[in-house]
Amino acid sequence: MKSHYSDAPKAQPILRHTLSVLVDNEPGVLARVVGLFSGRGYNIESLTVSETEHEQHVSRITIVTAGTDQVIEQIRHQLERLVPVHRVTDLTVQGESIERELALVKVAGKGEARVEALRLASAFGARTLDATVTSFVFELTGSSEEIERFLRLMGEVGLVEVSRTGIAAMARGAETI
Amino acid sequence: MTRQMTGAEMVVQALQDQGVEHIFGYPGGAVLPIYDALFHQDKVRHVLVRHEQGAVHAAEGYARSSGKVGCVLVTSGPGATNAVTGLTDALLDSIPLVCITGQVPTHLIGSDAFQECDTVGITRHCTKHNYLVKRIEDLPRILHEAFYVASNGRPGPVVIDIPKDVQFAKGQYARPMSNQHKTYRPQIKGDAGKIKAAIDLMATAKRPVFYTGGGVINSGPQASELLRELVALTGFPITSTLMGLGAYPAAGPQWLGMLGMHGTYEANLAMHDCDVMICIGARFDDRITGRLDAFSPKSKKIHVDIDPSSINKNVHVDIGIVGDCGHVLEDMVRLWRAQSPQVDKPALAEWWNRIDGWRARNCLAFRKDANVIKPQYAIQRLYELTKDRDVYITTEVGQHQMWAAQYFHFQEPNRWMTSGGLGTMGYGLPAAVGAQLAHPGSLVIDIAGEASVLMNMQEMSTALQHRLPIKVFILNNEYMGMVRQWQELLHGGRYSESYSAALPDFVKLAEAYGGHGIRCSDPADLDRAILEMIDTPKPVIFDCLVAKEENCFPMIPSGKAHNEMILPDFEGKTGDIIDARGRELV
Numbered sequence: 157m158k159s160h161y162s163d164a165p166k167a168q169p170i171l172r173h174t175l176s177v178l179v180d181n182e183p184g185v186l187a188r189v190v191g192l193f194s195g196r197g198y199n200i201e202s203l204t205v206s207e208t209e210h211e212q213h214v215s216r217i218t219i220v221t222a223g224t225d226q227v228i229e230q231i232r233h234q235l236e237r238l239v240p241v242h243r244v245t246d247l248t249v250q251g252e253s254i255e256r257e258l259a260l261v262k263v264a265g266k267g268e269a270r271v272e273a274l275r276l277a278s279a280f281g282a283r284t285l286d287a288t289v290t291s292f293v294f295e296l297t298g299s300s301e302e303i304e305r306f307l308r309l310m311g312e313v314g315l316v317e318v319s320r321t322g323i324a325a326m327a328r329g330a331e332t333i
Numbered sequence: 334m335t336r337q338m339t340g341a342e343m344v345v346q347a348l349q350d351q352g353v354e355h356i357f358g359y360p361g362g363a364v365l366p367i368y369d370a371l372f373h374q375d376k377v378r379h380v381l382v383r384h385e386q387g388a389v390h391a392a393e394g395y396a397r398s399s400g401k402v403g404c405v406l407v408t409s410g411p412g413a414t415n416a417v418t419g420l421t422d423a424l425l426d427s428i429p430l431v432c433i434t435g436q437v438p439t440h441l442i443g444s445d446a447f448q449e450c451d452t453v454g455i456t457r458h459c460t461k462h463n464y465l466v467k468r469i470e471d472l473p474r475i476l477h478e479a480f481y482v483a484s485n486g487r488p489g490p491v492v493i494d495i496p497k498d499v500q501f502a503k504g505q506y507a508r509p510m511s512n513q514h515k516t517y518r519p520q521i522k523g524d525a526g527k528i529k530a531a532i533d534l535m536a537t538a539k540r541p542v543f544y545t546g547g548g549v550i551n552s553g554p555q556a557s558e559l560l561r562e563l564v565a566l567t568g569f570p571i572t573s574t575l576m577g578l579g580a581y582p583a584a585g586p587q588w589l590g591m592l593g594m595h596g597t598y599e600a601n602l603a604m605h606d607c608d609v610m611i612c613i614g615a616r617f618d619d620r621i622t623g624r625l626d627a628f629s630p631k632s633k634k635i636h637v638d639i640d641p642s643s644i645n646k647n648v649h650v651d652i653g654i655v656g657d658c659g660h661v662l663e664d665m666v667r668l669w670r671a672q673s674p675q676v677d678k679p680a681l682a683e684w685w686n687r688i689d690g691w692r693a694r695n696c697l698a699f700r701k702d703a704n705v706i707k708p709q710y711a712i713q714r715l716y717e718l719t720k721d722r723d724v725y726i727t728t729e730v731g732q733h734q735m736w737a738a739q740y741f742h743f744q745e746p747n748r749w750m751t752s753g754g755l756g757t758m759g760y761g762l763p764a765a766v767g768a769q770l771a772h773p774g775s776l777v778i779d780i781a782g783e784a785s786v787l788m789n790m791q792e793m794s795t796a797l798q799h800r801l802p803i804k805v806f807i808l809n810n811e812y813m814g815m816v817r818q819w820q821e822l823l824h825g826g827r828y829s830e831s832y833s834a835a836l837p838d839f840v841k842l843a844e845a846y847g848g849h850g851i852r853c854s855d856p857a858d859l860d861r862a863i864l865e866m867i868d869t870p871k872p873v874i875f876d877c878l879v880a881k882e883e884n885c886f887p888m889i890p891s892g893k894a895h896n897e898m899i900l901p902d903f904e905g906k907t908g909d910i911i912d913a914r915g916r917e918l919v
Contacts, residue, residue: 180516183465184453195458226645233642239462239482239517 168224172201173248174255174325175232176333180240181207181215188238189217198223198231202257202300204322214242218325245333252328258321259303264291265314273313280306291316335507340469341366341500344433347476349376350508353404355395355770356380357388361408362448363435366500368406380770380799383791385412387763389419389490390789393428394764397750398725399771400553402483405432410448413494414455418757420490421459425754426576427551429488431479432460438498439467452494461489467496469504477512486519487640488551519639523656528664531611531635531652536674538609540684541569544592544621547576547753548614548638548658550746556659557746560613561585563666568681570688572600574615575738576753583742589688590697593621594889595735598696598898599688601887604629605895606687612636614658617647618754627894637661696887696900697739706856708733708808708879712740712780715806718863723775724748727764729785730756732814732885737780759788762805766792769801776804776867783809783876784833793846796872804866805874807839810881818884823891843874854878 179185186205193200202220207213221231228246235244247253261282263273270292277284277294280302286293296306300323307318327333338346344367348356357380360368371379382388385407392403403423407416413434423430437446453465462482464475472495479491535541543564549556557580564571564587571581572592581588590597592604601623604610610632615621617636622628625647634650636643637658644653654661699709726741727750728734734751743749750768752760761779769777779786786807796803808814816831840850849869853862853876866873886901 183467184457184463187454188457191457226649230642230646233640233644237487237640237642239514242516 170222170224172220172222173228173246174253174323175219175221176245176247176325177217177219177235178242179215179217181213182240185240189235192234196234198227202322204324218323220323243333247325247327250327253325254328255299255323255325256297257300257303257323258295258297260319261294261296261307261310261315262291262317263310263314264316266290269313273310276309335505337503338506339366339500340472340495340502341370343472343506344476345370345374345377346506347473348404351480353377356404356406357382357391358406359385359388359412361412361435363409363437363497364406366497380795382795384789385415386419387789387792387795389416389423389432390760390763391767392430393419393423394727394750394767395771396428396430398747398768400747402480403428403430403767405430408435408448409437410450413452414450417455417459420456420492422752422755422757422760423490424459424461426752427488427547429483430490431483432490432492434492434494436494436496439496442496452492456492460492463492463494465494466499469499469502472499472504473506474509477509478514481512481514482517520655521657521660523637523654523661523664527652527654528661528668531654532665532668532672534609534633534635534652535567535611536676539677539680540607541609541611542603542607543569543571543611543613544604544615545571545577545580545613546574546615549577549580552614552657552659554746556662559659559662559666563662563669566666566669570603572603574621575751577615578738578749579743579746582744584744591738595739595885595887598694598887598900599691601889601895601898602691603688607632610634614638616643622648623889624892624894699901702880703856705880706854706859706877708736708810708883709740710856711808711859711877711879712736714859715863716741718860719776719867725768725772725775725777727751727761727768727779729761729781730758731782731785732818733780733782733808735885758785762786762789763792765803766795766801769803778804778806781805781807782814783807783811783836784813793848793872797847802871807874807876808879809876810879811836812881839874839876848872848874850874852876
């Protein structure tokens, strides 16, 4: 494209990256991070946030995003530029990491479907958090793929509602971020 | 020593403790306690503007011409929203500002109270950082931290939103031992290994060029000194962005002029053909690079920037050095001296030969006219008649801004205040107010267009009230000239809404404000009229009637590369210059 503006990036591979972002837990910090993504046209596939160090009021935000290498580098630098951001680690490039997600899954129904739902839940190692004569609420922790698989199966046996936390992630080994 | 005081008193005390002498603002319901605290002291002088946008631009002009942090005080709601354009302007051009906004009392926040708006929400993306102060205990720390954040790292605007009940609340004030943010530590020193690699690359260059920007100015006068030293040591040519003018003197032998869309032939061709580009404190903006896939295709690139996100953002560079320009330049000068490398003298001589060939093209030549003042001529005369004075120039945005950048030559940093990144029409007049306040004895001129200047004309009242003898030099061509030029080049000469109809009589307008008005349309009378302007000890509006349909050249048209620029003696049909794809762009 002939342009005074930057050309649209050539078809470089778009890869999924998981970023861990340590921030001051102060009002508006999440809006800053999320607003940066929408304002600069990056996408968020998953977002998890909670205070992890209460005394220092530090929160850990885990963001799963996708982009070319150049875009991911920009995202990292743009995040680091935010004043309350302490540190941004790209777990995907840093080495092996573990990613886990928690889902609450409600199924409703009677008869054979209900029995099958319970059997499948047990096969996946899901906990039963709530039961009535017409419903269950299961809790499943696992990789996103595992949860997707579980949800597909539950869809056959009366799935009515899902709540997922998004991904929490951590690098393997003794190193910390 | 801690003292008990109200939030409003803390604001004024913190300003004093930070050494603030001037604050630009406009009172309103939600900041009355702070205005009351200002009333009880005389260390911080308040400059009443006529519109909050003017306050922010004035603070920008003040900051950029003095190297200090600019300060603004406005009320909630419309006070804050009117400041947004100025804040965005400061963010794009990296100007350090602290803007204090009043807010409705905390218990009313979120209730759509009178003059309430979500100030921190609205300004989140147009500030470097912002704060809503909900507890009096946090106020002293935040006030001081804001100055640290605004001026450290890549500078930028910081907003502190203070609800009215917090302004009334009492608390302990102590000036913190350090006003540093608890974790924000921008990298100042460049990586030694990378600086070494940069020097090694520079030493082997056959066709090098320095490309410098506003970062050198922001780093302080010392950085400009070091830049001059490095340029002299290496013997390399140097060009600069709009924001970087003055860091290297325009009279210097190695100066190529400004680069980019309206840059000089020699600067843009040197950028296109160079083999080593040394970018210091500039950011490869689209007005600089032109067509990106044809931007300096044969060069290795070194980029020094305090903001890591600027490196590899638009253009891939070979050596990216994160650090403050001044510190990195100091290391580069020291290393170059220590190594005193054997540069390729024949290659450099050949490179200078080619540059001299481009210079001989005389790309800024224009046809003079005995009957009509050419805008370029007006700037030339303004420069010649003021160059031996202590002069500060601000501009609005458009053709006049580019002509000022091309024909007014800057020998020192901090003398040139213009809206580069955001391109804000209406910047120049209030910025001149700010610059004049920072430099009371100096000659401060807003080079303006008749359309831009009307956007913040009300600040003439501010200039009069505070006895600031600014000069507003209007190149009046009765068009929004740059819009008209683009309509000529891109839209078949259909001048849709770009004619400045129903203009005021600027001479009478100046007099109505209590200033002095001058009109000139005769080239033979121009020098006399300019001298009259300079010698008038109060604000002047100079209505310089210039050729109406003059285009600003050289120009790299949309969709073209650096080596495809249009020069002033272009005789073809301007409507054919830009192809269909280029027409879609700005």
